[in-house]
């Protein structure tokens with residue numbers, strides 16, 4: 001069976017985790033700050049806050065930007081549900097911006113048009129969460145310009161995009177955003193088992209996220225609002241959570257981070273091979289990577305044009321029937337029953353729904369071979385020539 005994605009672990013990774021098991025600290029030890037330091041250096045951001053998932057990172061990122069009841073948060077219609085749920089955790093309202101068909105990313109023209117209307121109706125968002133879909137950075141320069149013009153904050157959901165670059169700078173530098181979050185789930189670019197991280201250049205935002213990930217508790221004497229009662233003393237200053245990453249996870253993440261550029265280079269090479277193999281088939285259209293972007297290629301997504309809904313489904317079933325786990329990332333978030341219960345209806349984002357009828361994710365991970373890729377393309381194109 002060829003899965004759509006999988007982790008690549010080696011003996012260094014196993015040794016790093018074993019060393020933690022033999023140490024004094026399973027959690028709240030030295031590995032977490034070491035992992036944070038490594039990622040902040042790799043990305044060129046001042047602060048990095050490790051947590052137990054990207055979902056948690058999105059939640060505390062929203063809270064650190066003071067998202068609460070009465071606020072609006074906008075995200076991309078095509079993403080994993082966590083990109084939207086984080087706003088609801090804070091009691092805010094979520095809304096969706098349509099995508100660009102050829103990249104799968106939030107469409108900046110749709111964003112601008114929606115902002116113009118929102119300004120007139122006094123419903124501007126407090127935060128916009130662009131998602132670097134499949135590993136390709138969004139048009140962040142334009143989003144930052146709109147953020148300045150309309151007064152919203154920006155959280156990049158870069159769950160797919162650690163190791164990617166935008167205008168020559170690493171995603172995570174927060175050059176065009178307030179906060180950038182990563183996921184270290186095993187299907188993502190590097191893994192810590194489960195895990196996430198929030199990066200920022202703003203020290204007050206970083207500190208708030210550090211407090212929120214651990215119950216809102218501080219042990220820093222200088223932060224107490226009264227004199228310390230003694231060496232045991234700490235204060236809860238906010239309503240936080242237990243979103244901490246363990247040292248086991250951080251050791252794995254740190255070890256994996258040394259291989260980040262190697263993994264991303266390999267993913268780009270595999271993507272190029274797919275593009276070459278698919279080039280003769282003009283109805284199979286891989287997502288396009290823009291000139292100022294270097295994708296981390298978390299996913300290799302193609303759009304199949306001219307297929308009916310039934311044939312599109314049959315195509316993914318056909319791949320699976322041949323032990324190739326084709327996938328579909330993602331159903332437009334607002335079409336989930338939970339979101340339809342909140343009042344969203346089919347037809348809300350036209351491009352997102354067109355995309356959902358065309359997209360297929362082909363397997364992509366560093367261990368995939370050229371031979372397997374040729375086989376995948378063969379199975380796919382056989383289906384397309386037979387079943388129309």
Ligand SMILES: *Cc1c(COP(=O)(O)O)cnc(C)c1O
Pocket residue numbers: 052053054055056079080082083131157159160182183184185194195196
């Ligand atoms: C994977 C993913 C998340 C959530 O990541 P976890 O670490 O599993 O919580 C959020 N957003 C996007 C776009 C993702 O792909």
